[in-house]
Amino acid sequence: MKKILLLRTSSKPIPRVKRMALVAEELGFETLFVGAYRDEGLDEKDEWDGLKVKRVGKYYPMLNGAGLFTYLKGVIRYNIGAYKTLKKERPEVIHFSDVESFFAVFVYGLFNKISTLYNIHDNFGQRYPLPSFFNKILNFFEGLIVKYATSTLVPEQFRADALPAFCRSKITVIKNTPVDPGQQKHSGLNCSKIKVVFAGWLDEGRGIGTLLDIANNNDNYEVHIAGEGSPDIMAKIAEHKNCIYHGFLNHYQVLDLTAQCDFVFAHYSPHRIINIFAAPNKLAESLAVGRPVIINSEAKVSQPVESVGCGVVTAYGDAEAIVETISTICSEPSSYLDMCQKARTLFEDSYSWEKVKAETIQVFKNL
Numbered sequence: 001m002k003k004i005l006l007l008r009t010s011s012k013p014i015p016r017v018k019r020m021a022l023v024a025e026e027l028g029f030e031t032l033f034v035g036a037y038r039d040e041g042l043d044e045k046d047e048w049d050g051l052k053v054k055r056v057g058k059y060y061p062m063l064n065g066a067g068l069f070t071y072l073k074g075v076i077r078y079n080i081g082a083y084k085t086l087k088k089e090r091p092e093v094i095h096f097s098d099v100e101s102f103f104a105v106f107v108y109g110l111f112n113k114i115s116t117l118y119n120i121h122d123n124f125g126q127r128y129p130l131p132s133f134f135n136k137i138l139n140f141f142e143g144l145i146v147k148y149a150t151s152t153l154v155p156e157q158f159r160a161d162a163l164p165a166f167c168r169s170k171i172t173v174i175k176n177t178p179v180d181p182g183q184q185k186h187s188g189l190n191c192s193k194i195k196v197v198f199a200g201w202l203d204e205g206r207g208i209g210t211l212l213d214i215a216n217n218n219d220n221y222e223v224h225i226a227g228e229g230s231p232d233i234m235a236k237i238a239e240h241k242n243c244i245y246h247g248f249l250n251h252y253q254v255l256d257l258t259a260q261c262d263f264v265f266a267h268y269s270p271h272r273i274i275n276i277f278a279a280p281n282k283l284a285e286s287l288a289v290g291r292p293v294i295i296n297s298e299a300k301v302s303q304p305v306e307s308v309g310c311g312v313v314t315a316y317g318d319a320e321a322i323v324e325t326i327s328t329i330c331s332e333p334s335s336y337l338d339m340c341q342k343a344r345t346l347f348e349d350s351y352s353w354e355k356v357k358a359e360t361i362q363v364f365k366n367l
Helices: 017-024 068-087 097-110 132-148 157-161 163-170 208-217 231-239 252-260 281-289 300-309 321-330 333-350 353-365
Strands: 001-008 030-036 047-048 049-054 093-097 115-119 149-155 170-174 194-200 220-227 243-245 261-267 292-297 309-315
Touching: 001 017, 001 068, 001 097, 001 163, 001 261, 017 030, 017 093, 017 115, 017 252, 017 353, 049 068, 068 097, 093 097, 093 157, 097 115, 097 132, 149 163, 157 170, 163 292, 163 321, 194 208, 194 243, 194 252, 194 281, 194 292, 208 231, 208 321, 220 252, 220 281, 231 243, 252 281, 261 281, 281 292, 281 333, 292 300, 300 309, 309 321, 321 333
Parallel strands: 001 030, 001 093, 030 049, 093 115, 115 149, 149 170, 194 220, 194 261, 220 243, 261 292, 292 309
Antiparallel strands: 047 049
């Protein structure tokens, strides 16, 4: 049986990686996720959401751009461990996510004939608040990785367009979209208990403070939060009323939680370039089950949401505008169900899993 190893410096395979593994398994590949120790107390061998996991390196925490030395040391240790795993497993295909997992692949490829899939979750030249000159260097370096890889995947066309022109011919757009759970019909908005869900990386730059303020200041709101983040953020969640924390959920659990709520919260601070170019899983998840999304206008992915009319689009962090817009929706009950249907229609038109799956299969066939 052919073998594919999926490398990423996270403790668990995130949905985009899991979907690649799912398609690979359908094509007859044996799969193994090679992750890192980003949480304490993790086992070396594990299984997450049906995917076998092997962790390498040493523990290093989620830094979100801080602690450069700790970050570099963690990445080096991860790549040493990943290289050893590649030597042992000898896969035919290596799928590696973002720049951090490239180095083990490059060294292994010097001595072995391999096919590689480079999956860009966050463009390297957009991640950090650096002077434009340095970001251009990072972008150029990532362009070289794209040229090196057999094929490269990005979640949106605007993310491909942000990479150097010399490498774009090797890029395929594979959208962040879930395996279709089917539309979950909503019985109608209960404005005495409006349920909003946030699932993902818990970070101040993703509007979590705004969401907590809405919950704290409006007794008719109930906020559901799932994911992981810094201890400071977790402490804030615990302090706020009308908030329910669900822990770290797998992809199917997130979809179930999304279907139980009324709105999906997806704000991204425009102060970081990568947030303007965000391609969040939660957008397609909300559309898939037929729920309106609360998204900020600065994010490029807000444009189809606004044009179709399947979400609450405001400036980033504008809690007052969010509450006011939802109050208007409450005054016109049928408008909410219309938004739910428009969300599902946008999913079928632009984020169809069948289309994304077919495109992913073609990527594998072209290796």
